[in-house]
Amino acid sequence: MSERPAGTGGLTVFPSDPARIPGFVQGSIALRGPAAPEGITPDPGRPLSAESLMEIDRAIANYPDRRSALLPALWVAQREQGFVGTKPMEEIAGKIGVSPAFVAGVVSFYTMYHTKPVGNHLIQVCTTLSCYLRGADRMVEHLRKKLGVEVGGTTADGKFTLITVECLGSCGTAPMLQLNDDYHENLDPIEKVDALLASLK
Amino acid sequence: MLEKLLLRNVGVPGSTSLAVYEQRGGYQSLRKALNLPPESIAEEVKKSGLRGRGGAGFPTGLKWSFMPKDSPKPRYLVVNADESEPGTFKDRLLMEADPHLCLEGFLISAHAIRAKKVFVYIRGEFVKSYRVLHGAIEEARAKGYVGKRILGTDAEIEIILHRGAGAYICGEETALMESLEGKRGYPRLKPPFPAVSGLYGCPTTINNVETLANVPFIVERGADWYLKIGREKNSGPKLYCLSGHLKKPGVYEAPLGVDLMTLVNEMGGGLWRGDRKLKAIIPGGASSPVLTADECRDVPMDFDSLAARKTMLGSAGVMVLDDSVCMVRALERILRFFAHESCGQCTPCRVGSSWIHSIVKRVEAGAGQAGDCETLLDVCDNMIGKTICVFADAAALPAMSFINKFRGEFDDHIRQRRCALPEKA
Numbered sequence: 001m002s003e004r005p006a007g008t009g010g011l012t013v014f015p016s017d018p019a020r021i022p023g024f025v026q027g028s029i030a031l032r033g034p035a036a037p038e039g040i041t042p043d044p045g046r047p048l049s050a051e052s053l054m055e056i057d058r059a060i061a062n063y064p065d066r067r068s069a070l071l072p073a074l075w076v077a078q079r080e081q082g083f084v085g086t087k088p089m090e091e092i093a094g095k096i097g098v099s100p101a102f103v104a105g106v107v108s109f110y111t112m113y114h115t116k117p118v119g120n121h122l123i124q125v126c127t128t129l130s131c132y133l134r135g136a137d138r139m140v141e142h143l144r145k146k147l148g149v150e151v152g153g154t155t156a157d158g159k160f161t162l163i164t165v166e167c168l169g170s171c172g173t174a175p176m177l178q179l180n181d182d183y184h185e186n187l188d189p190i191e192k193v194d195a196l197l198a199s200l201k
Numbered sequence: 202m203l204e205k206l207l208l209r210n211v212g213v214p215g216s217t218s219l220a221v222y223e224q225r226g227g228y229q230s231l232r233k234a235l236n237l238p239p240e241s242i243a244e245e246v247k248k249s250g251l252r253g254r255g256g257a258g259f260p261t262g263l264k265w266s267f268m269p270k271d272s273p274k275p276r277y278l279v280v281n282a283d284e285s286e287p288g289t290f291k292d293r294l295l296m297e298a299d300p301h302l303c304l305e306g307f308l309i310s311a312h313a314i315r316a317k318k319v320f321v322y323i324r325g326e327f328v329k330s331y332r333v334l335h336g337a338i339e340e341a342r343a344k345g346y347v348g349k350r351i352l353g354t355d356a357e358i359e360i361i362l363h364r365g366a367g368a369y370i371c372g373e374e375t376a377l378m379e380s381l382e383g384k385r386g387y388p389r390l391k392p393p394f395p396a397v398s399g400l401y402g403c404p405t406t407i408n409n410v411e412t413l414a415n416v417p418f419i420v421e422r423g424a425d426w427y428l429k430i431g432r433e434k435n436s437g438p439k440l441y442c443l444s445g446h447l448k449k450p451g452v453y454e455a456p457l458g459v460d461l462m463t464l465v466n467e468m469g470g471g472l473w474r475g476d477r478k479l480k481a482i483i484p485g486g487a488s489s490p491v492l493t494a495d496e497c498r499d500v501p502m503d504f505d506s507l508a509a510r511k512t513m514l515g516s517a518g519v520m521v522l523d524d525s526v527c528m529v530r531a532l533e534r535i536l537r538f539f540a541h542e543s544c545g546q547c548t549p550c551r552v553g554s555s556w557i558h559s560i561v562k563r564v565e566a567g568a569g570q571a572g573d574c575e576t577l578l579d580v581c582d583n584m585i586g587k588t589i590c591v592f593a594d595a596a597a598l599p600a601m602s603f604i605n606k607f608r609g610e611f612d613d614h615i616r617q618r619r620c621a622l623p624e625k626a
Contacts, residue, residue, distance in 0.1 A: 070383030
């Protein structure tokens with residue numbers, strides 16, 4: 001208890017300077033979403049296609065309040081371009097009736113929207129407890145070596161992006177990974193991962 | 202084992218198709234329900250004792266009864282299909298393997314609370330669930346089960362699927378509504394409760410997928426029949442998600458109150474390797490306090506029995522850990538999840554969840570300091586009950602249980618500056 005600030009009567013106070021928090025590791029506060037560091041140099045993307053804009057209009061018609069169509073609209077943009085750039089964000093903001101900053105704030109909250117291009121094959125390995133118990137860390141190591149990228153990186157040819165994610169709700173079929181939209185489960189032994197990768201080339 | 206209800210169609214060839222579902226008696230409960238006054242369905246569900254399967258175990262019929270009778274505003278049913286609690290994968294199975302059972306449950310329940318619109322908030326990663334449900338809705342619409350004048354009656358119910366985009370907190374009902382309204386998923390202060398002011402400020406009921414999948418059976422066979430399954434105040438069938446070090450992990454159906462070790466040994470096939478011993482079980486998803494092997498004997502898996510053991514049934518995500526597991530590292534994995542998923546709205550949670558994770562991480566790495574366990578328990582104490590939603594409690598309670606029940610392992614890590622367990626595959 002020696003590290004606790006004195007005189008708080010048993011209550012822990014949260015010091016304004018995080019460096020003063022016992023055991024606090026600088027930079028360890030999780031920022032939600034991938035946009036935090038990337039936001040400094042945003043990728044503009046392209047204007048949305050007429051087809052996508054129409055699809056967004058159809059989504060808006062589903063809801064009593066057009067703002068509800070924001071997440072669906074972002075999905076449309078990401079499906080068209082592989083990520084949500086600032087240009088589509090502005091277009092969507094106009095359609096939904098909110099500011100571009102509001103849209104960016106929503107994008108950065110949700111982990112599945114990318115604000116920069118990712119590889120054609122986005123490999124997301126679940127490493128939460130149940131998958132960890134069944135060898136998820138070994139699978140990450142294997143993929144890292146096999147693809148020659150660090151976690152979070154994209155191969156030089158732009159084909160593969162490797163990331164680790166929190167629980168994907170596939171704990172009974174661990175270890176597993178999500179490849180773009182699809183789940184690949186029961187990936188033990190590791191040769192199954194090799195076979196999956198081979199099928200993609 | 203009793204007759205399978207929730208999983209009765211799972212594994213049947215063509216189980217996702219309307220034809221197979223109808224052939225096996227599907228949509229008969231909806232037919233029956235549409236000819237009953239909505240109040241009588243709600244009353245029957247109340248009488249059945251059905252409790253919410255999303256985690257909190259709140260009585261479903263009681264929740265429905267909070268919907269105001271005379272509000273001029275539209276009324277909504279929101280289905281929580283944002284299954285994200287680590288260790289839980291039952292709703293995904295229901296949606297992927299028996300989408301029409303889900304739809305029938307949604308439609309009857311919407312009728313019971315007089316809602317004309319149902320929003321199904323599906324976890325963003327569950328693309329297959331979305332596609333299967335989407336196909337099922339189109340099939341059901343073509344047959345007159347969805348839309349206007351359902352089966353020739355005056356009933357009108359529209360179902361809208363809405364995809365999330367990766368945020369655990371959106372499984373919290375008020376965060377889910379914020380997200381559905383197109384915002385960041387920040388939980389709202391309660392009261393007002395959703396029944397009074399929910400989606401778009403209108404009367405709203407939010408129920409879990411599995412909860413609503415029970416409703417067609419209650420309508421078909423009655424509350425008295427339903428009450429005979431399970432235990433007192435914990436009635437009905439339940440889907441248990443078994444994961445971790447088992448021979449046969451997966452989703453299993455059993456009455457509420459089934460014995461924990463029966464689940465683990467008979468359904469899950471026991472520990473995956475003969476030379477291992479049971480070390481601990483997390484009974485209800487990552488948010489639930491852990492049980493030591495000794496505590497796992499004679500545990501009825503229902504809401505009240507687990508609450509009496511100072512843990513919870515939660516979403517029935519049963520995670521089994523054998524004796525090769527370092528409990529410090531296991532806790533590190535759990536807390537990493539919570540640190541990542543805190544929405545950041547309340548200080549005790551935003552700072553606390555990252556803070557306890559970073560301390561456990563350093564203890565695990567062999568850089569722990571004397572007093573770390575006390576600091577951890579102290580921070581946890583300052584997270585519990587001090588935030589808008591229960592996320593902070595969900596992070597702090599398991600952390601306290603790991604430290605209190607496996608204190609020796611934490612102390613050994615700090616003293617020896619390393620993990621003493623031999624590395625096992």
